[in-house]
Amino acid sequence: MKKKHPVFISIGSNMGDKYANCIMGIEHIKKLNETEVLEIANFYKTEPVDYKDQDWFINSVLKIKTTLEPEILMANLKNIEQQLGQYEKKVRFGPRILDLDIIFYGDMVINRDNLTIPHPRMDKRCFVLKPLCDIAPQIIHPILGYSAKELLKEVEHDQEQKISRFDCN
Numbered sequence: 001m002k003k004k005h006p007v008f009i010s011i012g013s014n015m016g017d018k019y020a021n022c023i024m025g026i027e028h029i030k031k032l033n034e035t036e037v038l039e040i041a042n043f044y045k046t047e048p049v050d051y052k053d054q055d056w057f058i059n060s061v062l063k064i065k066t067t068l069e070p071e072i073l074m075a076n077l078k079n080i081e082q083q084l085g086q087y088e089k090k091v092r093f094g095p096r097i098l099d100l101d102i103i104f105y106g107d108m109v110i111n112r113d114n115l116t117i118p119h120p121r122m123d124k125r126c127f128v129l130k131p132l133c134d135i136a137p138q139i140i141h142p143i144l145g146y147s148a149k150e151l152l153k154e155v156e157h158d159q160e161q162k163i164s165r166f167d168c169n
Contacts, residue, residue, distance in 0.1 A: 002034070002067035004034075004036075004065040005065065005066060005067070005106045005108075006038075006063060006064075006104075006106055007063070007064050007065070007073065007104065007105045008062070008103040009029070009062050009064060009100055009101065009102055010059065010060075010061050010100070010101045010103050010119070010122070010127075010128045010131075010132075011025055011059065011060050011061070011099070011100055012046075012057045012059040012060075012096070012098075012099045013025075013057065013098050013099070014048070014054060014055045014057040014058070014096060015055070015095050015096060015097045018057065018058035019043065019058050019166065019168060021084060021097055022059075022098070024084055024098075025080055025081075025084060025098050025100060026062060028083065028084070029062070029077075029080065029100075032066070032068070033068070034066055034068055035064055035066040035067075035068060036064060036066070037062055037063075037064050038062075038065055039062065039063040040062045040063075040135075041060045041131035041134035042060065042131055042165055042166075043058055043131070043165070043166040043168055044059050044127060044131060044163050044164065044166055045057070045164050045165075045166045046059050046126070046127040046163045049125065049127070054094060054095045058166055059127040059128070060131045061128065061131040061132045061134070061135065070110055070115060070117060071114070071115055074102055074114075074115050077101075077102070078100075080100060081097070081098045081100055084097055085098075101119050102115075102117055103117075103119045103122050103128060103132065104117065104118050104139065104142075105117045107140075109142050109143060118143065123141060123144060123146075123151045123155070125155070126156065126163050127163060129151055129155055132148045132152075133149055133152050136148060137149040
């Protein structure tokens with residue numbers, strides 16, 4: 001029997017009905033073989049980072065358990081993005097219908113051309129750390145050795161990224 005790995009996935013959208021895009025993405029993830037969605041963090045309205053000339057995002061993080069290998073899972077996530085209308089991004093960090101990224105895959109460290117885990121910028125992103133702390137504040141970054149809560153405190157201290165809880169109702 002294959003081992004089920006805990007995986008944290010960030011989800012975000014800043015085009016169209018952002019919240020609905022995220023929910024549709026989650027529904028597609030629920031349908032993946034050998035995968036179970038365990039928890040969904042709060043949703044947040046977040047200011048864009050890096051490329052500022054775009055609409056604000058809706059972001060969250062979900063925890064799943066899966067037997068899918070990291071590369072297979074990532075391919076499935078990219079397929080979900082495309083099914084929901086997200087094609088190749090024209091601008092790096094630019095607008096997107098749906099963005100799905102693996103933040104953590106157990107305590108694995110992967111550094112390949114097409115996949116880096118933990119996500120290489122997650123420790124600098126309030127829009128990832130805030131929802132991650134809703135469901136796993138004590139999770140330890142396997143390279144940096146700090147908890148999500150500690151990383152969030154550092155990012156909040158260093159940045160002034162605007163982020164607020166999104167009312168889903």
